[in-house]
Amino acid sequence: MRIHINDPLDKQATEKLKSVPGVEVTSEHLEKEELLKIMPEIEVLIVRSATKVTADIIEAGTKLKIIGRAGTGLDNIDVKAAEGKGIKVINTPGANSISVAELTIGLMIACSRHIARGTIDLKNGKWTKKELEGHELFGRTVGIIGFGNIGREVAKRLLAFNMNILAYDPFVKETDMNVKMVDLDTLYKESDYITIHVPLTPETKYLINKETISKMKDGVIIINAARGGIIDEAALYEALVNGKVYAAGLDVFEVEPPTDELRQKLLALPNVVATPHIGASTFEAQERVGMLLVERLIKEIA
Numbered sequence: 001m002r003i004h005i006n007d008p009l010d011k012q013a014t015e016k017l018k019s020v021p022g023v024e025v026t027s028e029h030l031e032k033e034e035l036l037k038i039m040p041e042i043e044v045l046i047v048r049s050a051t052k053v054t055a056d057i058i059e060a061g062t063k064l065k066i067i068g069r070a071g072t073g074l075d076n077i078d079v080k081a082a083e084g085k086g087i088k089v090i091n092t093p094g095a096n097s098i099s100v101a102e103l104t105i106g107l108m109i110a111c112s113r114h115i116a117r118g119t120i121d122l123k124n125g126k127w128t129k130k131e132l133e134g135h136e137l138f139g140r141t142v143g144i145i146g147f148g149n150i151g152r153e154v155a156k157r158l159l160a161f162n163m164n165i166l167a168y169d170p171f172v173k174e175t176d177m178n179v180k181m182v183d184l185d186t187l188y189k190e191s192d193y194i195t196i197h198v199p200l201t202p203e204t205k206y207l208i209n210k211e212t213i214s215k216m217k218d219g220v221i222i223i224n225a226a227r228g229g230i231i232d233e234a235a236l237y238e239a240l241v242n243g244k245v246y247a248a249g250l251d252v253f254e255v256e257p258p259t260d261e262l263r264q265k266l267l268a269l270p271n272v273v274a275t276p277h278i279g280a281s282t283f284e285a286q287e288r289v290g291m292l293l294v295e296r297l298i299k300e301i302a
């Protein structure tokens with residue numbers, strides 16, 4: 001059985017997979033054209049978020065049985081096309097939630113306390129202490145959109161900061177945490193911080209747009225460590241420039257890596273803190289994700 005790993009997978013997990021009798025493992029990032037060429041030879045394809053497993057790639061996989069996604073979001077995989085051909089899609093929900101939740105809180109604090117701008121100014125020899133007064137999280141209200149694995153891990157941690165926590169999730173009606181489930185309009189109206197933890201779907205595409213931003217509090221801080229495309233970046237840029245939005249913390253972008261235009265406009269704003277899609281990029285999460293995926297794969301192929 002040939003297994004091809006097309007995005008970086010934890011070393012220990014890769015070794016475990018290689019130790020399975022009768023399995024040949026190749027590991028190398030191939031761009032689409034090259035990947036298409038090897039697809040007819042492989043039974044299992046493993047990816048993270050970088051490889052786009054489109055319908056034509058699936059179609060070329062005449063022996064393909066399983067697509068393994070080391071991580072959560074399945075928006076880079078044409079799941080319908082896979083299921084249509086009887087190909088199983090396996091992911092690892094929950095295994096990277098703590099890392100994404102910790103980065104989210106890092107972005108909230110970085111936005112509130114101008115950590116990135118302070119660093120850049122200091123490195124450029126500028127002492128901007130007077131310009132960098134910020135906000136506490138204490139006592140303020142955060143709205144969590146999407147109360148799944150990551151949303152809940154974020155809430156757990158923000159309770160320790162003594163924040164009032166609101167959450168919106170059409171599939172979660174109640175919770176035993178000290179979190180108030182509300183409708184989306186209430187969340188927009190009452191939140192000082194809004195953090196997004198939903199998958200990218202047709203329903204969540206451009207969920208944050210000019211109209212929804214207008215429903216938010218003046219001076220709101222917006223965090224997105226979910227997926228680019230959930231925020232309309234042009235609308236966010238406008239709101240950051242006119243002061244409606246105080247700051248934004250972004251780990252994900254509609255196009256990754258971002259276009260030059262985004263870099264010169266949105267990313268150039270002093271009130272934007274940005275990271276290159278590193279929410280799940282910790283040694284701990286990658287080991288957890290890799291090992292869980294491999295255990296699940298072994299169960300399937302044994």
Ligand code: NAD
Binds near residue numbers: 071093097199204
């Ligand atoms: P999850 O499935 O546990 O939770 C997602 C929640 O969103 C669910 O409870 C679901 O009911 C809810 N939801 C779905 N549609 C909604 C809508 N229209 N409005 C509000 N809520 C809605 O997933 P998770 O593990 O918490 O991950 C959430 C997302 O975070 C993933 O889909 C992925 O895109 C993103 N993510 C990003 C990184 C990163 O590196 N930055 C890493 C992992 C996951």
